[in-house]
Amino acid sequence: xxxxxxxxxxxxxxxxxxxxxxxxxxxxxxxxxxxxxxxxxxxxxxxxxxxxxxxxxxxxxxxxxxxxxxxxxxxxxxxxxxxxxxxxxxxxxxxxxxxxxxxxxxxxxxxxxxxxxxxxxxxxxxxxxxxxxxxxxxxxxxxxxxxxxxxxxxxxxxxxxxxxxxxxxxxxxxxxxxxxxxxxxxxxxxxxxxxxxxxxxxxxxxxxxxxxxxxxxxxxxxxxxxxxxxxxxxxxxxxxxxxxxxxxxxxxxxxxxxxxxxxxxxxxxxxxxxxxxxxxxxxxxxx
Amino acid sequence: xxxxxxxxxxxxxxxxxxxxxxxxxxxxxxxxxxxxxxxxxxxxxxxxxxxxxxxxxxxxxxxxxxxxxxxxxxxxxxxxxxxxxxxxxxxxxxxxxxxxxxxxxxxxxxxxxxxxxxxxxxxxxxxxxxxxxxxxxxxxxxxxxxxxxxxxxxxxxxxxxxxxxxxxxxxxxxxxxxxxxxxxxxxxxxxxxxxxxxxxxxxxxxxxxxxxxxxxxxxxxxxxxxxxxxxxxxxxxxxxxxxxxxxxxxxxxxxxxxxxxxxxxxxxxxxxxxxxxxxxxxxxxxxxxxxxx
Numbered sequence: 001x002x003x004x005x006x007x008x009x010x011x012x013x014x015x016x017x018x019x020x021x022x023x024x025x026x027x028x029x030x031x032x033x034x035x036x037x038x039x040x041x042x043x044x045x046x047x048x049x050x051x052x053x054x055x056x057x058x059x060x061x062x063x064x065x066x067x068x069x070x071x072x073x074x075x076x077x078x079x080x081x082x083x084x085x086x087x088x089x090x091x092x093x094x095x096x097x098x099x100x101x102x103x104x105x106x107x108x109x110x111x112x113x114x115x116x117x118x119x120x121x122x123x124x125x126x127x128x129x130x131x132x133x134x135x136x137x138x139x140x141x142x143x144x145x146x147x148x149x150x151x152x153x154x155x156x157x158x159x160x161x162x163x164x165x166x167x168x169x170x171x172x173x174x175x176x177x178x179x180x181x182x183x184x185x186x187x188x189x190x191x192x193x194x195x196x197x198x199x200x201x202x203x204x205x206x207x208x209x210x211x212x213x214x215x216x217x218x219x220x221x222x223x224x225x226x227x228x229x230x231x232x233x234x235x236x237x238x239x240x241x242x243x244x245x246x247x248x249x250x251x252x253x254x255x256x257x258x259x260x261x262x263x264x265x266x267x268x269x270x271x272x273x274x275x276x277x278x279x280x281x282x283x284x285x286x287x
Numbered sequence: 288x289x290x291x292x293x294x295x296x297x298x299x300x301x302x303x304x305x306x307x308x309x310x311x312x313x314x315x316x317x318x319x320x321x322x323x324x325x326x327x328x329x330x331x332x333x334x335x336x337x338x339x340x341x342x343x344x345x346x347x348x349x350x351x352x353x354x355x356x357x358x359x360x361x362x363x364x365x366x367x368x369x370x371x372x373x374x375x376x377x378x379x380x381x382x383x384x385x386x387x388x389x390x391x392x393x394x395x396x397x398x399x400x401x402x403x404x405x406x407x408x409x410x411x412x413x414x415x416x417x418x419x420x421x422x423x424x425x426x427x428x429x430x431x432x433x434x435x436x437x438x439x440x441x442x443x444x445x446x447x448x449x450x451x452x453x454x455x456x457x458x459x460x461x462x463x464x465x466x467x468x469x470x471x472x473x474x475x476x477x478x479x480x481x482x483x484x485x486x487x488x489x490x491x492x493x494x495x496x497x498x499x500x501x502x503x504x505x506x507x508x509x510x511x512x513x514x515x516x517x518x519x520x521x522x523x524x525x526x527x528x529x530x531x532x533x534x535x536x537x538x539x540x541x542x543x544x545x546x547x548x549x550x551x552x553x554x555x556x557x558x559x560x561x562x563x564x565x566x567x568x569x570x571x572x573x574x575x576x577x578x579x580x
Binding site: 024 | 312316319323324327342395400403405411418427431433434458511512519548551555561566
């Protein structure tokens with residue numbers, strides 16, 4: 001009986017742990033292994049090549065171009081999304097009549113997948129006769145080559161990612177705002193704080209944990225963005241939207257160079273782990 | 288930086304609003320709501336229009352762009368004529384299978400972490416659940432893809448189902464909920480001689496409706512939205528899921544705009560119909576991933 005009951009928790013865990021080990025943890029380690037090998041064309045066997053794959057990507061201008069595009073994209077899209085998400089959450093936190101309807105509308109982009117967003121915005125941003133150019137024409141503004149000019153295409157990806165992303169991150173901020181006790185704000189008002197002081201000295205500091213989480217999660221999510229690039233620009237024009245996730249997909253599955261692709265994925269993995277560790281470090285220092 | 292601060296002040300964090308401020312709040316709501324709803328309204332209208340009229344009122348823009356110009360179901364009929372229905376039903380069936388099988392696997396693991404003390408508990412939780420939660424699965428897709436091809440699972444159902452069944456976030460959610468169930472209830476059943484399996488199925492699960500809804504919603508929507516993995520392992524038309532079908536259509540049917548939009552709207556309506564009534568559960572699921580523990 002006692003031996004039997006000792007085994008119980010392990011039996012409950014077995015299916016999940018086994019599946020995670022095989023399909024999540026093993027592939028993580030194997031990515032590193034793959035990146036240290038080259039695929040032989042004849043036998044399909046792996047040949048150990050050391051750091052050659054890493055050397056190759058570090059000497060590859062297309063890789064560096066995609067790093068640069070990804071960096072510019074991240075520096076633009078993350079602050080834009082986070083600021084807008086915070087403002088949207090503040091707006092959605094207002095108790096006015098009809099707020100439930102507005103909140104439901106703001107939930108729509110969360111429900112709609114990134115591929116659907118890509119189709120709808122892809123057609124709206126059509127350089128010839130898209131809806132956005134239609135609105136510009138109504139305002140007597142010149143037509144814009146949204147997806148066809150290197151100067152515009154990345155901004156178009158930012159635009160559609162922001163439309164889709166802001167409501168999701170706003171949900172986190174809204175949950176954070178609703179977690180701030182009314183009594184704290186009341187007390188501050190009795191002490192004579194004005195609204196601006198309340199926002200700066202109470203609301204923002206109490207949202208710091210949420211802000212940190214959103215910063216990390218949003219950075220990682222945008223780092224992995226691939227659908228709009230895959231469907232609309234294929235990295236172009238002139239590699240201007242060649243985000244690193246798309247570049248790894250192209251190497252691995254279009255050019256069948258799985259080993260170089262694995263090396264790039266491992267570099268990305270290290271970046272993601274650094275971002276997550278940064279979060280853990282800041283949280284620990286605070287707590 | 289006068290702008291944002293006046294905006295924030297107008298949001299009046301606590302306290303009574305003047306009529307002018309209330310008006311401003313409504314005006315902001317309406318502007319933001321238009322930004323979020325306009326693309327979808329246009330897409331719906333265009334999906335019910337003849338293909339040659341999709342852009343008719345979009346450029347130059349007129350409000351008629353938001354109503355079907357010559358109402359027709361042609362786009363939807365053509366979609367179903369070329370197997371879009373297959374992708375829809377594939378994704379739906381996959382979603383149900385993942386919800387049921389994943390629900391069993393993840394709730395059991397959550398139960399073990401919530402209600403038992405055993406050797407290696409911390410190690411298993413941090414070393415497997417937490418680590419896999421932090422590593423984005425798309426970044427480890429290549430060895431998983433090779434594994435799937437060695438198993439001869441490319442273009443088969445198991446490739447779409449099995450790798451995603453165990454889900455660390457869902458295990459977290461179950462663990463959190465099961466921790467709150469009163470010990471007395473479990474002890475009473477144990478004293479009556481119930482096995483742990485029957486405690487789990489007869490006592491714990493019936494008390495866990497909220498977390499079951501949350502987990503089911505999360506797993507179904509994750510499956511419904513999945514794109515990168517199905518694109519790699521199951522590109523065959525007979526196994527296509529809805530997101531892959533849409534992404535491929537953009538290239539294959541690039542001038543059949545009304546059909547592209549019709550497919551997108553069909554792909555969008557399912558999560559919208561699930562999310563709106565159950566938004567409380569969904570919001571709880573995603574926010575607890577970041578805000579608790």
